[in-house]
Amino acid sequence: MGDERYEVGMIGLGVMGRNLVLNMADHGHSVVGYDRDPSQVAALQQAVQASHRVVGASTLEEFVEKLASPRAIMMMVPAGPPVDAVIRELLPYLQAGDLLIDGGNSYFKDTDLRSQALASKGILYLGVGISGGEEGARHGPSLMPGGPREGYERVRPLFEAIAAKVHGEPCVAYLGPGSAGHYVKMVHNGIEYGLMQLIAETYDVMKRGLYLDDDALHAIYARWNQTELQSYLLEITAQIFRKVDPHTGKRLIDVILDEAAQKGTGMWTSQSALELQVPTPTIDLAVAMRNLSTYKSERTAIARLVNGPSPHFSGEPSLLIQQLSGALYAGMILTYAQGMALLYHASGVYQYGLNLEAVARIWRGGCIIRAALLEEIRAAYQGRQAPSHLLLNPRLARAVMDRQEDLRNVIHVAVELGLPVPGFMASLAYWDAYRSEWLPANLIQAQRDYFGAHTYERIDEKGVFHTRWEEA
Ligand code: 6PG
Numbered sequence: 001m002g003d004e005r006y007e008v009g010m011i012g013l014g015v016m017g018r019n020l021v022l023n024m025a026d027h028g029h030s031v032v033g034y035d036r037d038p039s040q041v042a043a044l045q046q047a048v049q050a051s052h053r054v055v056g057a058s059t060l061e062e063f064v065e066k067l068a069s070p071r072a073i074m075m076m077v078p079a080g081p082p083v084d085a086v087i088r089e090l091l092p093y094l095q096a097g098d099l100l101i102d103g104g105n106s107y108f109k110d111t112d113l114r115s116q117a118l119a120s121k122g123i124l125y126l127g128v129g130i131s132g133g134e135e136g137a138r139h140g141p142s143l144m145p146g147g148p149r150e151g152y153e154r155v156r157p158l159f160e161a162i163a164a165k166v167h168g169e170p171c172v173a174y175l176g177p178g179s180a181g182h183y184v185k186m187v188h189n190g191i192e193y194g195l196m197q198l199i200a201e202t203y204d205v206m207k208r209g210l211y212l213d214d215d216a217l218h219a220i221y222a223r224w225n226q227t228e229l230q231s232y233l234l235e236i237t238a239q240i241f242r243k244v245d246p247h248t249g250k251r252l253i254d255v256i257l258d259e260a261a262q263k264g265t266g267m268w269t270s271q272s273a274l275e276l277q278v279p280t281p282t283i284d285l286a287v288a289m290r291n292l293s294t295y296k297s298e299r300t301a302i303a304r305l306v307n308g309p310s311p312h313f314s315g316e317p318s319l320l321i322q323q324l325s326g327a328l329y330a331g332m333i334l335t336y337a338q339g340m341a342l343l344y345h346a347s348g349v350y351q352y353g354l355n356l357e358a359v360a361r362i363w364r365g366g367c368i369i370r371a372a373l374l375e376e377i378r379a380a381y382q383g384r385q386a387p388s389h390l391l392l393n394p395r396l397a398r399a400v401m402d403r404q405e406d407l408r409n410v411i412h413v414a415v416e417l418g419l420p421v422p423g424f425m426a427s428l429a430y431w432d433a434y435r436s437e438w439l440p441a442n443l444i445q446a447q448r449d450y451f452g453a454h455t456y457e458r459i460d461e462k463g464v465f466h467t468r469w470e471e472a
Contacts, residue, residue: 005068006030006055008158010076011086013040016130017076018047019137020103020162025052027161032056034063060089070097072155074128079106079263087114096122099151103130105265108179108186108272115147115178124151127178129185131367132164140164142367143172144188144359146181146352164366171366175359176352183272183346184359187339190269190283192368193262194335195233197286197423202324203237205410209313209417210320214241214251224325229332231371260290269342278345280338281426282331289422308418320413326406327424329373333400334427336369336377337390344388357381391434400431407431 010021013035021031021044030053033044041056048054057063064071071094075086083102094100100123102111111127118125129144130137143163145152152159152174163170175181206212206220221238225231245252266287273280292299313320340356347354360378364370380386380393391397407428414421433439445456446469455464 004030004066006032006053006066007068007072008032008155009034009063009067009071009073011035011060011063011073011090012076013037013044014076015134016103016137017074018044019134020074020076020130020141021054022047022052023138023140023162024158025049025054027158028053029158029161030054032063032066034058034060061093064090064093070095070099070154072099072101072158074101074103076103079104080110083110083114087118091121094121094123097124099124099126099154101126101128101151101155102182103128105129105185105189105263106182107264107268108182111146111179111182119148124148124154126151126155127180127182129181129188131185131188131369133368136164136366140171140366142362142365142370144175144181144184144362145172146175146179146183147177149174149177163362166361166365169361171362171364173355173358173362176347176354178350178352180347180350180352180354183350183352184343184354186265186268186272187343187346188363188367188369189265190273190280190342191335191339192233193266193269193286193290194282194338194423195231195332195369197289198282198328198331198335198427199233199237200289201414201421201423202328204419205324205414205417205421206321208311208419209413210317214253217241220321224328227325228329228372229325231332231373232368233371257296259294259296261294262287262290266290269339272346273338273342276342276345276349278338278342279430280342281430282335282338282423285422285426289420309416311417311419313413313417315413320410323406323409323413326403327410330400330403330407330431331424331427332371332373333390333396334430336373337396338430340377341389355381356386389434391431404428404431 007030009032010017011034013033021033024031032055033041034057035041038058045056057066075083077083077086083104083106100118106127115125126145126147130141132141140163143159159172160170163172175184206217218238218241221234225234225238240253243252245255248255270280270284270287343354343356343359357378360374360381364374376396380390380396387393407424411421411424411428448454449456449466450469453466455466458465
């Protein structure tokens with residue numbers, strides 16, 4: 001037994017790493033685990049079952065020795081410098097043909113640099129987005145792999161075994177070369193930010209506008225989750241309102257500080273979207289609102305200085321609640337549409353060759369943004385006439401059109417009550433702009449040409465034109 005060789009190695013045995021190891025072992029794969037912190041190695045060994053073929057290693061050298069060649073090693077360490085540190089320490093033990101996998105939320109440009117540096121040494125490098133948190137890692141995440149196809153084919157049976165399944169289909173697909181997997185995961189998280197912001201806005205309108213208590217909120221979100229809105233994020237939202245804080249006996253939600261943290265993936269999505277000139281306003285606003293939430297002391301000071309309108313709603317509450325659900329569904333479609341449009345353009349620029357139908361398919365299960373709506377989105381990308389934008393799909397365009405009055409009414413009410421709903425506002429403005437054949441950008445062209453001679457194009461003649469605007 002002493003010289004038994006294991007199929008795959010895991011570096012980083014925190015919550016995600018440990019649970020992925022156990023998931024792999026459940027499916028009959030043999031795994032060596034390593035962590036700089038010996039207590040994490042011990043925690044893994046505690047958690048393994050008799051049927052599992054899992055062993056811990058106390059040094060990197062021992063870890064590498066226990067692996068069958070060519071080696072397959074996955075890293076589950078925090079994004080950024082820790083990934084480079086692990087690669088640096090590991091490199092002396094690796095050989096050409098070995099496969100290294102980064103399963104963290106790494107910035108896609110870092111993944112490209114790392115994979116190029118490792119390719120020059122003959123080492124295959126996969127950047128794999130993994131979504132689903134602890135529960136997903138243990139029982140079936142959504143996996144978004146990118147990198148050399150040859151590397152993916154090597155771990156494909158393992159990935160297909162551990163991934164979440166929807167109607168028997170594993171939530172994993174080879175997405176493309178280089179950083180394709182990490183790019184897709186980044187956009188997944190951008191969409192996640194957008195959806196969370198929209199849900200939070202429905203909460204605000206119902207809490208501060210309708211004075212609903214946590215039981216009522218629980219019931220509404222649970223009911224919504226039985227409809228077209230069905231999604232993991234609504235499911236957990238409903239549960240959140242029921243949770244009691246053991247220290248105070250109050251609902252936990254009411255003792256949680258209203259400042260939202262972030263690790264940066266939503267911001268990266270917006271940054272990339274700006275760079276590629278793809279509008280993603282709902283995601284941008286979601287990032288901005290997380291940022292604004294952290295200015296708590298300033299908000300508190302200003303709240304003492306100024307007043308908005310009194311948040312007293314005089315209409316029919318059940319009607320507003322119904323409109324909120326329609327607005328949320330429209331907002332969800334518009335958020336996914338922005339993320340998918342970004343993927344469409346990034347795929348061209350970075351030559352990922354993304355199959356958006358496959359992306360929608362692997363997001364249907366295991367991941368944080370899984371939702372019934374993804375079946376519709378997947379269907380929209382099926383066939384040879386896949387649209388370049390989701391709103392070009394008649395069913396999805398119709399779904400937003402049918403709910404645009406809800407969106408307008410919700411925004412109208414929120415504006416009157418002085419409640420901020422920037423996610424809904426951005427979503428509606430995106431819809432109104434994107435569906436407009438004419439936009440006032442002609443004026444912007446004229447202004448640019450006026451002050452900077454930047455030239456403009458005409459609707460009736462080809463070419464570029466400049467006018468001396470100040471001449472009579
Ligand atoms: C997932 C999550 C996961 C993580 C986010 C949280 O798909 O499982 O997106 O990756 O929870 O990174 O992001 P923030 O800390 O930025 O909210």
